[in-house]
Amino acid sequence: MTTLVLISVLATVSPLCDTLSQYLPDITVTALKESVALESIASAVSDISYPTLKSNGIYRPNSLSSIVPGLHIPDYGASMTSTIYLRGMGSRMENPVMGLYIDGIPILDKNVYDFDWEGINRATMLRGPQGTLYGRNSMGGILSLSTLSPTDGARPVISLEYGNANTVRAGASFIIGNNALTTTYRHTDGFFINTYKNAQCDPYDGLALRWKWQNHSHENTCISNILSVNVSEEGGFAYGLWQNDTLYPVSYNDEGSYRRLSVIEGFKLHYCGQTIKTDIVTSLQLLSDDMRMDQDYTDRSVFTLQQKQLSGAGTLELTFRRADDNVIWKPQTGLFSFYKRNSLYAPVVFKRDGIETLILNNANSHIPAEIGQLTISDVTMPVNSDFLIDTWNTALFHESVFDLGRWIITAGLRLDYEGGNMDYDCMARLHYRFEPVMTQDKELDVPYLGAVSHHHLELIPKLSALFKATDAVTLYTTVSKGYRSGGFNTQIFSDILQNLTMNAVMQDIGVYLDKQFVSVSADNTEYDPEYAWNLELGTRLRKGTFSAGASAYYMDVRNQQLTVFPPGMSTGRMMTNAGRSRSIGLETELCWNPEQFRSHISWSWCDARFVSYYDGNLDYSGNLLPYVPKHTLNLGAGYSLRINNNTLDIDASLNGAGPFNWDETGSRQEPFRLKAGCRIAFVFGDWEIYVRGDNLTGTQGRTFYFKSVGNEFFASCKPRMIMIGTNINL
Amino acid sequence: MLAIAAVLAGCDKLEKENEEPVSVLKSTDYSGTLTVNASSGAFDTDSIKVSFNATERADSASIILYKVKFSPRMPVSLDVTIPGIVVKKTEKGAILSCDSIVPLAMGGEYPNYTVKGFQGEIMDDLLTFSLNFGSTPTSYQGKAQ
Numbered sequence: 001m002t003t004l005v006l007i008s009v010l011a012t013v014s015p016l017c018d019t020l021s022q023y024l025p026d027i028t029v030t031a032l033k034e035s036v037a038l039e040s041i042a043s044a045v046s047d048i049s050y051p052t053l054k055s056n057g058i059y060r061p062n063s064l065s066s067i068v069p070g071l072h073i074p075d076y077g078a079s080m081t082s083t084i085y086l087r088g089m090g091s092r093m094e095n096p097v098m099g100l101y102i103d104g105i106p107i108l109d110k111n112v113y114d115f116d117w118e119g120i121n122r123a124t125m126l127r128g129p130q131g132t133l134y135g136r137n138s139m140g141g142i143l144s145l146s147t148l149s150p151t152d153g154a155r156p157v158i159s160l161e162y163g164n165a166n167t168v169r170a171g172a173s174f175i176i177g178n179n180a181l182t183t184t185y186r187h188t189d190g191f192f193i194n195t196y197k198n199a200q201c202d203p204y205d206g207l208a209l210r211w212k213w214q215n216h217s218h219e220n221t222c223i224s225n226i227l228s229v230n231v232s233e234e235g236g237f238a239y240g241l242w243q244n245d246t247l248y249p250v251s252y253n254d255e256g257s258y259r260r261l262s263v264i265e266g267f268k269l270h271y272c273g274q275t276i277k278t279d280i281v282t283s284l285q286l287l288s289d290d291m292r293m294d295q296d297y298t299d300r301s302v303f304t305l306q307q308k309q310l311s312g313a314g315t316l317e318l319t320f321r322r323a324d325d326n327v328i329w330k331p332q333t334g335l336f337s338f339y340k341r342n343s344l345y346a347p348v349v350f351k352r353d354g355i356e357t358l359i360l361n362n363a364n365s366h367i368p369a370e371i372g373q374l375t376i377s378d379v380t381m382p383v384n385s386d387f388l389i390d391t392w393n394t395a396l397f398h399e400s401v402f403d404l405g406r407w408i409i410t411a412g413l414r415l416d417y418e419g420g421n422m423d424y425d426c427m428a429r430l431h432y433r434f435e436p437v438m439t440q441d442k443e444l445d446v447p448y449l450g451a452v453s454h455h456h457l458e459l460i461p462k463l464s465a466l467f468k469a470t471d472a473v474t475l476y477t478t479v480s481k482g483y484r485s486g487g488f489n490t491q492i493f494s495d496i497l498q499n500l501t502m503n504a505v506m507q508d509i510g511v512y513l514d515k516q517f518v519s520v521s522a523d524n525t526e527y528d529p530e531y532a533w534n535l536e537l538g539t540r541l542r543k544g545t546f547s548a549g550a551s552a553y554y555m556d557v558r559n560q561q562l563t564v565f566p567p568g569m570s571t572g573r574m575m576t577n578a579g580r581s582r583s584i585g586l587e588t589e590l591c592w593n594p595e596q597f598r599s600h601i602s603w604s605w606c607d608a609r610f611v612s613y614y615d616g617n618l619d620y621s622g623n624l625l626p627y628v629p630k631h632t633l634n635l636g637a638g639y640s641l642r643i644n645n646n647t648l649d650i651d652a653s654l655n656g657a658g659p660f661n662w663d664e665t666g667s668r669q670e671p672f673r674l675k676a677g678c679r680i681a682f683v684f685g686d687w688e689i690y691v692r693g694d695n696l697t698g699t700q701g702r703t704f705y706f707k708s709v710g711n712e713f714f715a716s717c718k719p720r721m722i723m724i725g726t727n728i729n730l
Numbered sequence: 731m732l733a734i735a736a737v738l739a740g741c742d743k744l745e746k747e748n749e750e751p752v753s754v755l756k757s758t759d760y761s762g763t764l765t766v767n768a769s770s771g772a773f774d775t776d777s778i779k780v781s782f783n784a785t786e787r788a789d790s791a792s793i794i795l796y797k798v799k800f801s802p803r804m805p806v807s808l809d810v811t812i813p814g815i816v817v818k819k820t821e822k823g824a825i826l827s828c829d830s831i832v833p834l835a836m837g838g839e840y841p842n843y844t845v846k847g848f849q850g851e852i853m854d855d856l857l858t859f860s861l862n863f864g865s866t867p868t869s870y871q872g873k874a875q
Contacts, residue, residue: 434836434838437835437837510796
């Protein structure tokens with residue numbers, strides 16, 4: 001198969017607009033920004049087409065784990081979680097290390113990364129820093145999804161799947177004229193029981209709609225509009241207590257839930273002039289979500305967290321390229337800008353057990369017993385936090401590709417400015433008494449208001465060289481830089497308020513402890529961007545039905561965003577630029593698809609260590625980074641057996657990741673674990689009926705570990721799943 | 731009625747004539763040295779702020795001592811309010827006195843440190859007093875800020 005990738009936004013909206021595409025028999029359409037074909041990009045690339053997505057049961061981003069070498073997206077928490085690890089980078093909080101683009105539209109909020117992939121035709125991933133063209137939050141790579149387009153000419157498809165835990169997934173795709181419509185609904189009762197409530201704690205109901213309209217009736221102009229709406233309501237946070245080497249069932253008494261409404265409206269315009277091609281990509285992104293969490297994850301009434309946000313964002317990108325692709329110098333110049341406003345309401349409510357154990361025990365341990373003891377009579381003590389967070393970014397970028405025949409040299413530079421401002425309006429209210437002197441409770445309000453802001457200017461360069469040694473073999477090397485945006489620690493404000501409240505109580509009664517309740521101030525809650533320099537060597541081989549790719553990289557990560565213990569008696573942790581690390585790794589993909597047989601191997605090795613990291617208590621320099629698997633592996637094989645005019649497709653896979661440390665000390669480790677998957681499909685006429693299994697080995701691994709209030713918790717892998725389904729081409 | 735009004739007007743005039751013109755009898759902050767003769771020995775603490783708050787009639791006052799320790803090993807400092815101090819005005823200030831007053835501290839009355847033998851005076855811009863906090867002899871000398 002001759003495969004050429006058109007790497008322009010134009011290609012997504014209309015191959016007809018690209019002169020080169022008109023002469024090519026088979027076109028792989030992606031939504032990348034690069035000026036050259038996918039096979040000419042000097043980066044590690046994973047390109048997964050619809051049949052592979054289907055045969056591997058990939059309908060959510062975390063299903064790409066290990067299939068893309070080095071990519072690890074553990075499945076835990078709720079769909080807002082989307083923790084992504086790649087090449088030793090990643091964190092479970094704040095900004096992601098991987099950028100997500102859907103039909104060329106950048107998705108700004110990590111909370112909407114996890115959605116159902118009905119109508120996704122292709123998933124293309126560039127690994128390694130892609131900051132020059134893609135800017136912020138692409139230091140680990142970017143994932144570009146191409147959705148069903150009216151120009152695909154595909155027939156309407158209805159799909160239905162049912163499996164254990166009453167899991168239902170139903171979808172439909174239609175093309176009507178210039179419109180492509182896709183909808184999907186997913187329900188599951190959940191896989192983990194909250195023994196305290198004697199009910200599943202992770203049910204899910206979600207509905208997604210996408211409408212794509214394209215018009216390229218004018219010879220030189222293509223326009224498209226993409227509207228996607230996702231609404232979901234779910235439980236989650238299936239975390240079990242780990243004690244005495246035993247993992248106990250999930251058991252928490254307060255609400256754990258997540259509700260989300262996401263609306264993304266994108267508009268794209270491509271104009272082919274005589275000398276210049278112009279692309280305009282603009283979007284409006286709305287997110288309204290509400291997360292409620294039992295922060296102690298136990299059956300005691302300690303404390304709860306809510307994060308309810310309403311955010312709106314607008315993005316705009318202008319790109320200019322030469323119209324003629326058959327030239328040596330292919331420059332690309334662009335301007336990108338976005339503005340985002342997020343209104344976040346994030347109260348922490350301390351309940352009776354929490355007031356006793358977290359607040360009063362801490363407070364009274366500071367107060368000499370002969371002076372007195374503090375009591376709080378409230379059943380619940382809310383620490384309310386309202387944030388108004390504005391983020392804006394403007395970038396100017398240029399990349400020049402010199403196509404010298406067997407050599408392709410690429411040099412690029414991005415000047416990227418990002419600013420942010422956070423207004424905070426917090427208040428704690430309590431009724432306290434200082435015994436034995438006080439005989440009555442006294443109400444006290446402790447307000448905390450202010451604003452913090454930051455501004456950062458980045459230069460993101462890239463230099464790469466690609467050499468086509470033969471028609472089949474390509475070698476490349478790249479030096480590139482990426483960055484992950486800075487931000488504000490909103491979660492630490494409840495700790496700040498706790499300490500401020502205790503000091504305010506003491507001041508209110510005129511008692512001044514020699515050792516005051518110390519806390520960070522809001523001014524210290526801002527953290528800076530994280531940077532990664534990447535040096536990479538790679539090769540690609542394509543011979544007939546066999547293709548392979550391998551890359552070796554060294555990454556130097558500075559200003560690393562890590563969680564540390566803030567000073568004082570805080571129970572929380574906060575993100576700060578505390579460390580530096582380096583990652584060394586190898587990534588390999590092999591693919592052989594002769595006739596009716598298909599096979600795929602992905603493997604990665606990564607050694608990611610702290611060069612320096614002091615968390616306020618301990619020095620972890622030299623230790624392995626937590627959560628980063630040393631290996632990822634995916635083995636897949638399939639065969640299509642023709643039976644008269646029908647086909648029997650049999651696909652099997654093994655997927656694994658590990659070993660990795662659960663914390664910076666390495667005291668808790670997860671071994672390398674494999675999970676087996678299988679899909680058997682019978683295709684007759686326009687019907688396909690299949691049986692699909694995930695985690696057929698029943699592997700009882702863990703996907704997440706954390707500590708809360710001195711307790712350790714694990715999230716477990718989902719159990720063995722068997723699903724039957726059908727796809728009908730109408 | 732006219733007679734009553736005349737008497738009241740006379741009283742009012744009398745009160746106005748007796749009003750102390752010295753501003754130091756109104757709320758004034760002082761800064762000075764607190765000396766505590768604790769059982770372990772006497773110790774001084776400098777820069778102790780004391781607020782003198784006279785009543786409207788300036789015949790009584792309260793004194794607030796800020797961030798005081800009654801022992802060098804005391805792990806906290808306290809704000810202590812001594813209410814009900816009797817004020818007798820003099821030409822240059824006032825004589826202060828009271829006996830057996832329960833001070834206010836830590837949000838309420840604190841009988842363990844009942845004030846006894848309070849004696850003091852305001853002379854020009856100086857405030858001095860001595861007292862026993864419970865059984866702890868204490869004295870203060872400060873200057874108006």
